[in-house]
Amino acid sequence: MKNYNWAILGCGKIAKKFALELKTLPNANLYAAASRNLENATSFASEFGFDRAYGSYEEMVKDSNVDVVYIATPHSHHLEHSLLCLNNKKAVLCEKAFAINSKEVKQMVEASKKNNTFLMEAFWVRFRPKFKTVLELIKNEDLGKLKMLKSDFNFLGDYNPNNRLFNLDLGAGSLLDIGIYPVFTSLMFLGKPTQIKATPIFSPTGSEESITVFLSYENGATAILNSSFKSTYKNDVELIFEKGTIKYDRFSSEPILLHKQNKNKQITFNAGPNLGYQFEAIHVMECLDNNLIESPILPLSTSIDLMKILDDIRQEAGIVFPNHD
The missing domain is CATH 3.40.50.720 (NAD(P)-binding Rossmann-like Domain)
Structure with a gap:
């Protein structure tokens, strides 16, 4: 090592x-x-x-x-x-x-x-045991096709026009700060959307403090994504399949909830110590051990696809960063 x-x-x-x-x-x-x-x-x-x-x-x-x-x-x-x-x-x-x-x-x-x-x-969430367990459940459980995804990330942020949450010069807004988590979840589980609808709420600085995004996919699936600095609403993910559902809190160590054929199961996992930031660092060092310039688990193509979706959402919502766009 x-x-x-x-x-x-x-x-x-x-x-x-x-x-x-x-x-x-x-x-x-x-x-x-x-x-x-x-x-x-x-x-x-x-x-x-x-x-x-x-x-x-x-x-x-x-x-x-x-x-x-x-x-x-x-x-x-x-x-x-x-x-x-x-x-x-x-x-x-x-x-x-x-x-x-x-x-x-x-x-x-x-x-x-x-x-x-x-x-x-x-x-970091891509490398946490909970995310890996969800991927395994999607692969191994006979739940049929994924039809709908719901994902939220919200917290109450104090309004300050000069901080990174509200200052457009710092790329302010809930979408790039926390809304990126629901968008990433949709990309991982459903791929790239074919249609995007977005409804933002803007702060006095012109940054969006809340946004709801509706995504449609070629296979008929849909996703509803929410992010906000003005709410303490739940921060979880719900995956609705033809034959069941998977529901989990994005960050906690609480069990994943699986509903299948009128039966509920709690799926536990080895959360590991701390919050889980160390897992991405471990992966980076493994990549360096093997002389790689990008990750096979989170390749640069994924980051390119993710940012393209975020660009399209911003265009649909009318979110502009004057010094960058």
């Missing part, structure tokens, strides 16, 4: 969650934390036990000891920071949304190939 020196680019809330679980892995060295503010980087490095702190992203990527970088800045900056790392031959695990639009994602993918350097979107 080879050890890898990890660097964190951007020392915010999601970076703290990732670092907390990264430090549990025996072959992951917490090497460097980088922020545009040295004080922030130093505080972050001290809290989680990183060896070095940088007050410059550019200085960090010049460090020859860095093997792989986890990018945790706002998605409005993912293109810039991914290119910085890839062009300096640093493997990249970049938070979702991968970028603001498909044009940016394609530039990131091109840079990965040009530099022969690993790149993956940090869609």
Whole structure:
């Protein structure tokens, strides 16, 4: 098992969650934390036990000891920071949304190939045991065709026109921040839609604070997806098949509920420690062990397809990012 020196680019809330679980892995060295503010980087490095702190992203990527970088800045900056790392031959695990639009994602993918350097979107739920168990249930249970998917992700966010939830310059809005989870779920289970309808609700800054999306598919299946910063409504997934249903909470360790032929079953799984961010890091290091530049489980083509659907939803809903579109 080879050890890898990890660097964190951007020392915010999601970076703290990732670092907390990264430090549990025996072959992951917490090497460097980088922020545009040295004080922030130093505080972050001290809290989680990183060896070095940088007050410059550019200085960090010049460090020859860095093997792989986890990018945790706002998605409005993912293109810039991914290119910085890839062009300096640093493997990249970049938070979702991968970028603001498909044009940016394609530039990131091109840079990965040009530099022969690993790149993956940090869609951590794809690697969690619960998601894998659901995939197995869909494959192994005789439930017939999947006819409808319902998926929600909501939380109450305090309105602040300057933060990433509401500031258009930072790619604000529920769709790219949390709505991406329901859209990803629909892509994984139903593929690419043939028709999209969307109803947004906009905040005073012009960002959408809530959106409902209706997707139709060539095989007759449908999906209803919701995301909002203004609701505490459930955060679960329901899959409706011809002969039964599968229902689960996206993040909890609660059992998956399976209904088939008038019988209910609770399907348990080995959730593992913590929330599950460590599973994507484990996979990245396995890919690097095998000299891969993209994941066979979450290939770059999936990230391209996902962003194209998000682009189409934004176009349908009239969601515009002035500095990117």
